Amino acid sequence: MPVFEQSIGDKAFSLSEVTSSIRRTISSRYGSSFWVRAEMIKLNHYPYSGHAFPDLIEKKDEVIVAQMRAVIWNGDFKRINEKFLSCGIGALSDGVSILFRATIMYDEFHGLSLRIIDIDTSFTLGELEKQRINCIERLKAEKIYNLNKSKQLVSLPKRFAVISVESSKGYNDFMKVVASCNQKFAIFTHLFPSLLQGEGAVYSMLQAFERIEAVAEFFDAVLIIRGGGGDVGLSCYNDYRLCRAVALCSLPVITGIGHSTNQTVAEQTAWHDCITPTDLANLILEYHETALQNISEAKNTLFLRSCDILNQERQSLINTKTELLRHSKYIISSEKQNLIQTRTQLIEKIKRRMSREREDLTLLCKYLRLLSPDLLLKKGYSMTYKDNKLVLSTNNLKEGDTIRTVFSDGEVISTINKVKQ
Numbered sequence: 284m285p286v287f288e289q290s291i292g293d294k295a296f297s298l299s300e301v302t303s304s305i306r307r308t309i310s311s312r313y314g315s316s317f318w319v320r321a322e323m324i325k326l327n328h329y330p331y332s333g334h335a336f337p338d339l340i341e342k343k344d345e346v347i348v349a350q351m352r353a354v355i356w357n358g359d360f361k362r363i364n365e366k367f368l369s370c371g372i373g374a375l376s377d378g379v380s381i382l383f384r385a386t387i388m389y390d391e392f393h394g395l396s397l398r399i400i401d402i403d404t405s406f407t408l409g410e411l412e413k414q415r416i417n418c419i420e421r422l423k424a425e426k427i428y429n430l431n432k433s434k435q436l437v438s439l440p441k442r443f444a445v446i447s448v449e450s451s452k453g454y455n456d457f458m459k460v461v462a463s464c465n466q467k468f469a470i471f472t473h474l475f476p477s478l479l480q481g482e483g484a485v486y487s488m489l490q491a492f493e494r495i496e497a498v499a500e501f502f503d504a505v506l507i508i509r510g511g512g513g514d515v516g517l518s519c520y521n522d523y524r525l526c527r528a529v530a531l532c533s534l535p536v537i538t539g540i541g542h543s544t545n546q547t548v549a550e551q552t553a554w555h556d557c558i559t560p561t562d563l564a565n566l567i568l569e570y571h572e573t574a575l576q577n578i579s580e581a582k583n584t585l586f587l588r589s590c591d592i593l594n595q596e597r598q599s600l601i602n603t604k605t606e607l608l609r610h611s612k613y614i615i616s617s618e619k620q621n622l623i624q625t626r627t628q629l630i631e632k633i634k635r636r637m638s639r640e641r642e643d644l645t646l647l648c649k650y651l652r653l654l655s656p657d658l659l660l661k662k663g664y665s666m667t668y669k670d671n672k673l674v675l676s677t678n679n680l681k682e683g684d685t686i687r688t689v690f691s692d693g694e695v696i697s698t699i700n701k702v703k704q
Contacts, residue, residue: 302391309395313387316400321349322380333357335375337399353385353397363402375402382406415521418548422523427530431554434535439574440503440567443472444495444534446488448479453510453541453560460564468571473502479509479540484519492528499533507549508560509540520547529553539563660691677702 296304321339328335334357341349355363364375382403389395422428447454454474461470475494478487488507495505507529519525520540526548529536535554539562540547550556557563652658656666667674668687674680680702688695 299391302389306389306391309387309389316384316386318382318403319385319397320380320382320406321351323377325377326375327352328360328375333360335360339397351397353399355399359398359400363399366402366404380406415548418521418523418526419551422526422530422548422552425527427527428552430530431532431536431552434533434554436535436554437503438570440570441468441470442502443470443504443506443567444498444502445472445474445506445508446477446491446495447474447506447508448476449474451479451508451510453539454508456510457506457508457539457560457564460561460568464568464571468568470567470571472506480517480519485522485525488519488525489528492532496533502534504535504537504554505532506563507536507538507540507553508563510560517541517547520549525549526552537563537566657691660689665690677704 321341323337324340325338326335327337335355337353337355339349339351339353340347360375367375382405383399384401384403385397385399387395388398419428445454445457447457458472461472464470475491477491478484492505495502517540529549530552536552537555537557538550538553539557539560540550541559546556555566557566660666666689668689669679669684671687674686680686680699682699682701684699686697686699688697
């Protein structure tokens with residue numbers, strides 16, 4: 284007969300009997316309060332109710348070996364928080380190691396819970412916070428804490444090396460946002476698969492950074508994308524080796540590692556950190572939207588400026604035309620006046636010149652008349668010709684020459700008998 288059939292005859296317990304038995308067992312075993320040491324990575328305080336439900340962990344060799352959620356009721360929380368404030372530590376917050384007094388309770392409806400009733404204020408700083416502070420101090424000592432922030436991101440980043448895992452909710456959320464705008468914007472992403480939390484995450488991400496550095500010239504930035512999971516998984520992002528790789532990366536590193544109230548060192552050293560992968564995707568799209576807006580504004584500015592220039596040049600042309608016509612009329616009028624004046628002056632000069640020339644001509648005629656041979660002959664002078672040529676000297680004559688002497692009233696033909704010098 285099957286075992287199942289054999290067990291039917293055994294006594295069957297009701298659910299309430301089982302839960303009551305568990306409650307009695309726990310009550311007898313953990314009847315009094317006791318001290319527990321753990322790290323409270325997240326307080327989870329709800330102001331409306333006043334209760335807090337802290338997430339507690341224990342680590343061994345940097346590995347989380349235990350994790351549990353506790354409860355601090357409203358009255359206990361107020362009292363404990365006042366102790367922290369009065370000691371100068373500040374309000375109770377995430378990321379501290381605590382030594383607390385607690386009781387274990389079991390309720391038939393709400394199950395097992397660890398109730399914190401008091402916290403030793405002298406045991407406040409948690410190992411994770413120490414690791415974070417030590418990491419920051421070490422990076423600052425090496426002067427690389429702000430090194431990645433000094434990188435210059437291109438004005439329109441389009442090529443991204445993504446450190447994530449394909450099955451990650453955060454990665455898929457990121458890709459959905461990018462894909463929704465990929466027809467509008469040409470955004471290229473290449474996944475470098477890596478563990479994002481837990482044991483081996485640091486080594487895995489360091490390997491991804493090494494692969495990216497080998498092809499860094501093909502990318503504009505590195506994206507670390509993680510989504511989902513509690514803050515427990517963020518401890519690796521305070522690891523010195525990973526944070527150093529982020530700081531020394533030759534490309535700007537942008538993180539989007541999920542909803543976290545505590546900024547990890549990796550986020551602090553990165554070029555920029557976003558709360559969620561969706562925020563990261565929107566940041567990238569914002570660069571492209573800004574570029575489109577700038578192009579649109581430049582287009583409008585160019586159009587308006589072109590219209591202004593055309594209007595200015597058109598008006599300038601009209602003004603030039605008007606000025607040219609006005610100036611041309613002025614020049615024509617001026618030159619016409621000059622021409623009239625020149626004509627008048629020329630006529631006057633001609634008249635004066637003609638008058639002078641007429642006077643000179645009259646005087647010359649007078650002189651010519653005085654030199655007229657007829658007038659000279661009438662005064663008693665005579666002219667002697669030889670061979671119809673005027674004789675001007677006795678050297679031109681010799682004995683026996685026939686000469687003709689002209690007087691005012693006639694002429695005489697003579698033969699030379701003797702020439703006296």
